Each structure stands twice: as structure tokens, then as C-alpha cells.
Amino acid sequence: MMPSLRLSGQRALWAMAGVAIIGVVLPLLLRSDFWLNFAIMVLFFTVLGQAWNILGGYGGQFSFGHAAFFGTGAYVTAVLQVKFGINPWLGFVLAGIGGGLVGAAIGFLSFRYGLRGSYFALVTLAFAEVLRILANAAAFTGGGVGTLIPLKQTAANFQFVDKTGFYFVIFALMLIGLLLAYWLENSRFGARLMAIRENEDAARALGVNAFAIKLGAISLSGALAGLAGAFYAQYFLYLDPRLAYGPGISVEALLVPIIGGMGTIFGPLLGATVLHVVGEIARKVMGDAVGLNLALYGMVLVAMVLFLPNGIAGLARRQRLKPKEERL
Amino acid sequence: MSEPLLDVRHVDKSFGGLRAIADVSLSVHQGEIVALIGPNGAGKTTLFATVAGFLKPDAGAIGFFGHDILGSTPDRICALGLVRTFQIVQPFAGLTVRQNIAVGAHLRHAGRREALELADSVGRRLGMAALLDRPAIGLTVAARKRLELARALATEPRLLLLDEVMAGLNPTEIDEIVAMIRAIRDEGVTVLLIEHVMQAVMSLAERIYVLNNGALIAEGTPAAIAANSAVVDAYLGHGAAGKLQAKQVRHA
Numbered sequence: 001m002m003p004s005l006r007l008s009g010q011r012a013l014w015a016m017a018g019v020a021i022i023g024v025v026l027p028l029l030l031r032s033d034f035w036l037n038f039a040i041m042v043l044f045f046t047v048l049g050q051a052w053n054i055l056g057g058y059g060g061q062f063s064f065g066h067a068a069f070f071g072t073g074a075y076v077t078a079v080l081q082v083k084f085g086i087n088p089w090l091g092f093v094l095a096g097i098g099g100g101l102v103g104a105a106i107g108f109l110s111f112r113y114g115l116r117g118s119y120f121a122l123v124t125l126a127f128a129e130v131l132r133i134l135a136n137a138a139a140f141t142g143g144g145v146g147t148l149i150p151l152k153q154t155a156a157n158f159q160f161v162d163k164t165g166f167y168f169v170i171f172a173l174m175l176i177g178l179l180l181a182y183w184l185e186n187s188r189f190g191a192r193l194m195a196i197r198e199n200e201d202a203a204r205a206l207g208v209n210a211f212a213i214k215l216g217a218i219s220l221s222g223a224l225a226g227l228a229g230a231f232y233a234q235y236f237l238y239l240d241p242r243l244a245y246g247p248g249i250s251v252e253a254l255l256v257p258i259i260g261g262m263g264t265i266f267g268p269l270l271g272a273t274v275l276h277v278v279g280e281i282a283r284k285v286m287g288d289a290v291g292l293n294l295a296l297y298g299m300v301l302v303a304m305v306l307f308l309p310n311g312i313a314g315l316a317r318r319q320r321l322k323p324k325e326e327r328l
Numbered sequence: 329m330s331e332p333l334l335d336v337r338h339v340d341k342s343f344g345g346l347r348a349i350a351d352v353s354l355s356v357h358q359g360e361i362v363a364l365i366g367p368n369g370a371g372k373t374t375l376f377a378t379v380a381g382f383l384k385p386d387a388g389a390i391g392f393f394g395h396d397i398l399g400s401t402p403d404r405i406c407a408l409g410l411v412r413t414f415q416i417v418q419p420f421a422g423l424t425v426r427q428n429i430a431v432g433a434h435l436r437h438a439g440r441r442e443a444l445e446l447a448d449s450v451g452r453r454l455g456m457a458a459l460l461d462r463p464a465i466g467l468t469v470a471a472r473k474r475l476e477l478a479r480a481l482a483t484e485p486r487l488l489l490l491d492e493v494m495a496g497l498n499p500t501e502i503d504e505i506v507a508m509i510r511a512i513r514d515e516g517v518t519v520l521l522i523e524h525v526m527q528a529v530m531s532l533a534e535r536i537y538v539l540n541n542g543a544l545i546a547e548g549t550p551a552a553i554a555a556n557s558a559v560v561d562a563y564l565g566h567g568a569a570g571k572l573q574a575k576q577v578r579h580a
């Protein structure tokens with residue numbers, strides 16, 4: 001009855017199954033620590049980018065402050081375990097909840113007052129900066145000196161001697177992100193979210209409670225970013241306010257899906273892969289100059305906006321959905 | 329007579345110094361097709377936006393299906409069964425026609441499959457079968473107007489507010505959409521429509537309200553409105569009715 005739609009949904013499921021199989025086999029092929037670390041970082045940025053994609057790609061609400069959610073997740077895990085001895089696996093779950101709550105709070109304040117477009121972007125940026133300053137000032141975060149998570153390499157402690165452990169955690173999180181995006185493309189919530197992205201007034205006229213849907217999207221997005229933050233804390237065992245809440249994370253979170261393809265299931269995975277392959281090549285060629293990766297990201301972004309405005313995933317989609325004038 | 333489905337009482341709405349709607353009262357009964365006409369800038373679209381919850385009136389009362397909907401939000405009003413279309417069509421440009429219609433269908437169908445199936449059948453009923461998988465961005469004016477109607481219909485409303493869905497259509501397309509609107513009413517949906525295409529208004533509407541400069545200046549059957557000199561004056565300028573009558577007398 002609805003051939004193309006169902007097929008594309010099914011195609012996405014097959015592609016996800018393919019990614020799952022490749023992902024499980026990959027660590028067997030990546031014998032070196034360098035490449036395993038590379039894969040982990042790609043997957044980490046995929047998760048972060050997918051978090052942004054939920055709100056920005058599917059919902060059209062462009063955040064410049066995803067560090068607010070990411071950093072909260074990272075600090076929840078780190079502080080709970082350093083100050084209160086709470087197990088980091090539990091901390092991981094609480095980080096998701098914490099990120100989601102910060103998302104809900106920021107969403108409530110900005111959507112309540114009808115902030116859209118660049119106003120919303122600026123407000124999210126401001127919230128992340130406020131949190132950075134607070135983390136700098138507060139005692140329990142270790143202030144500007146940062147927080148060190150003590151080394152205790154057991155799986156029960158969410159620390160792995162073999163990096164493969166970290167790999168599978170972030171890989172599982174990446175799969176959850178893919179499933180979330182798939183759900184958005186095949187559910188009422190997602191249909192309403194995309195309708196808001198396309199035209200909020202038209203969506204409201206058709207019975208969509210835009211405030212509630214956007215609030216749900218930013219909470220979900222915040223939760224996933226919070227989980228990414230907790231992973232980061234466990235992987236590097238060190239946090240400071242700039243790493244957690246600084247604009248660097250916010251920029252990467254939005255670059256990844258913009259480059260890969262906003263509002264697509266696999267956009268963040270494509271974007272994170274391309275970005276980090278290009279980054280790695282540049283480092284090999286030009287050495288480890290300070291700010292090199294950022295300058296490079298800037299150039300990639302400019303090239304994307306000029307030549308591939310729908311991201312890498314847009315290449316495939318453009319063929320499928322070529323607009324055609326059609327007489328009735 | 330039974331209680332009206334839509335009951336607008338003494339509604340006022342100003343934009344700054346401009347009184348876009350001045351003390352307007354009108355009612356629409358279950359099963360009717362009622363037209364709202366008037367020159368450009370009369371306040372017709374503003375009245376629709378106010379009734380549908382997009383604008384908050386300065387004064388007045390609005391009842392729908394026994395509920396006081398004044399100050400309610402568009403989504404809640406839509407859930408009660410009152411849906412509007414937009415004069416300036418507002419397609420979800422990046423979505424396909426089917427996905428566009430499904431957003432409306434989701435109002436009463438949580439499942440994706442049911443919503444898509446309903447979207448499918450509404451789209452087919454409105455003659456859009458060949459367009460269902462097209463992105464809305466590439467549609468012609470006629471198709472966009474029809475999509476606007478299809479999405480609204482997919483919410484399974486009690487009352488449809490149609491804002492100039494015939495503007496920009498050719499005579500054949502107008503005949504088609506007139507037939508569709510009549511069929512929609514025959515299935516139990518009440519219709520209030522803003523329209524400039526007078527031949528369509530005259531054939532569709534059972535009653536007509538005329539708005540001019542924000543105020544209602546006439547109400548009646550199509551025949552009564554056509555004979556009303558105040559209405560002719562509003563459209564053609566002051567004194568036009570008299571001249572027209574004089575001309576008709578001379579022709580007779």
C-alpha cells in the first residue's frame with residue numbers, strides 16, 4: 001500500500017543490522033590501540049551528534065549549547081563517584097537522567113517563551129556558559145583544577161584494562177542512538193517533531209502541542225548527550241569545566257550531523273567518520289598544530305554548506321526525493 | 329433551533345490602532361456550509377485565526393461544540409474538532425504528501441501504520457493518489473491547496489474552516505474542489521469557508537456572512553446577499569449598488 005515508505009524503513013533496519021555486525025567484528029580487526037581508540041572516538045562523536053540530531057535534525061531546534069547536557073552527564077558520574085562513592089554504572093544511568101533534566105529545564109524556559117531560531121541557539125549557548133562558570137566556581141566539581149577519577153580498572157567500575165570494553169559500551173550507545181532516530185522516523189512523536197521543524201504553525205493547526213513535543217525532544221537529546229558525557233568521564237578519567245561545558249563539545253555536536261546529514265538516521269555516523277578521518281589525515285600531513293582540527297572543521301563545514309547542503313546522507317536522498325512539478 | 333456548533337459572540341481584535349475585527353457575532357450549525365465573504369483586508373483571516381486559537385481576542389466569547397474555547401490553544405481546539413486551513417498554504421515542505429497528511433491523521437490515531445493508511449485514503453479521496461510519495465515542496469498551487477484541505481480533513485474534524493482554498497485555481501479545478509467540499513459536508517463535516525470565487529460561494533453556501541472593515545454588514549441566503557445593496561457597495565465602492573440597479577432598470 002505504501003511501497004516507498006515501508007521500503008525505506010526496512011532498508012534502514014537492514015542497514016542498522018549491517019552496522020551492528022560490522023561493529024561487533026571491527027575490534028577483532030583493529031589490532032592496534034591507535035585504531036581502537038580512533039573507532040571509539042568516532043563512535044563517541046556519533047552519539048554526541050545523534051543527541052544533537054534528535055533536537056536539531058529532526059526537530060529543527062538548533063542548539064549551540066549541547067555541552068550543557070554533555071557536561072552535566074560527565075560531572076554527575078564523576079562527582080557522584082569521587083565524592084559519594086557511587087558506582088559509575090549507576091552514575092552512567094543518573095547521567096542520562098541528569099542530562100535529560102537539564103534539557104527539560106532549558107527547553108521549558110526557552111520554548112515557554114517561544115524562543116526560536118537564533119534566539120534559541122543563543123540561549124542554549126548562554127546556559128552552557130553559565131554552567132561552565134558555575135563548575136569553575138563550585139567546590140564539589142574541583143573548580144578550575146578539575147576532577148580526577150581514581151584509576152581502578154575493573155569492568156564493575158566502568159573502567160577497562162582492554163579498550164575493547166569501552167568500545168562495546170560506546171558502540172551499544174551508538175546503536176541506541178540509531179534506534180532512537182529510527183523510532184523518530186516511524187512514530188507519531190517523530191512525525192509531529194518533524195512537522196514542527198517544517199512549519200510550527202501548521203503543525204499546531206493540526207493538533208500538535210508544539211511545546212510538549214519540543215520539550216520531549218530536548219529532554220531525549222539531553223539524556224543521550226548526558227550519557228555521552230558519562231562515557232567521556234570514564235574513558236579519560238579527567239574532567240574540567242572547559243572540557244565538560246566549553247564550546248568545543250557544543251560545536252562538535254552540531255558539526256557531526258550537519259556534515260553527515262541532519263534529520264537522517266545515519267547522518268551522525270557518517271559525519272563523525274568523515275570528520276575524524278579528515279582530522280587524522282591532516283594531523284599526519286601537517287603535524288599537531290594547535291587549533292588545526294578546528295580550522296579544518298571550519299573548512300569542511302564551508303565546503304559542505306556550499307556543495308552538499310543536505311550533508312553526506314543528502315547525496316543518496318536527493319536521488320530518491322527529487323522534487324518534480326506535477327500537474328494535478 | 330438547536331445550539332450552534334460554532335458560536336462567535338461580540339468578538340473584538342485590534343492590531344495596534346487597527347480594529348481588524350469589530351464586535352463580530354456569527355454562528356454555524358451542525359451540517360451547514362456557511363460562507364464568510366468580504367473585500368481584502370476585511371478581517372476574515374483574522375477571524376479564523378482567532379477562532380482557531382492562534383490569536384487572542386480583546387473581547388468576546390467563542391463557543392464550540394458546547395465548550396468555551398476562548399483563550400484555548402490551537403492544538404486543544406483542533407482536538408475538539410475544529411480545524412483551519414491557511415490562506416497562504418503552509419506545507420511541511422520537506423515531507424512527502426502522505427507524511428504531510430499523516431500529521432493530521434495522527435491527531436486521532438497514535439499508530440504510524442493507521443495514520444499512514446488514513447492519510448492514504450484521504451489523499452486518494454481528494455484526487456492526490458499520484459502525488460502521495462512526492463515531496464510537498466514540488467507541488468503546484470492547486471495541489472498545495474488540496475494538500476492543505478487533505479491535512480485538515482485527516483484530523484477528522486466536526487468543523488472545517490477553509491480560507492480561500494480556491495484562490496489561484498482554474499475553473500476545472502474549482503469545480504473539482506466544490507464537489508469535494510460538498511461531499512465532505514455530506515459525510516457530516518460542517519464547513520465555514522472564506523472565498524472570493526462568488527460562483528462557488530453561491531452554489532455551495534446555505535448562508536453567507538459579509539465582513540467589511542472588521543464588521544459584519546450582512547447575513548443571509550445567497551439570493552438575499554446578492555440583492556443586498558450594502559454588500560455590493562462594500563465590494564464595488566460606495567454608491568455602486570444604486571448605479572447597478574439603475575443600469576438593470578434600464579436594461580429591463
Ligand SMILES: Nc1ncnc2c1ncn2[C@@H]1O[C@H](COP(=O)(O)OP(=O)(O)O)[C@@H](O)[C@H]1O
Pocket residue numbers: 343346348366367368369370371372373374375
Ligand atoms: N498579525 C497582524 N498584525 C498587524 N496587522 C494585521 C495582522 N494580521 C492582519 N492584519 C491586518 O488586519 C486586517 C485584516 O486582515 P485579514 O484578516 O488578513 O483580512 P482578509 O483575510 O479579510 O483579507 C488587514 O488590514 C491586515 O493588514
Ligand SMILES: [Mg+2]
Pocket residue numbers: 372373374415
Ligand atoms: Mg484573508
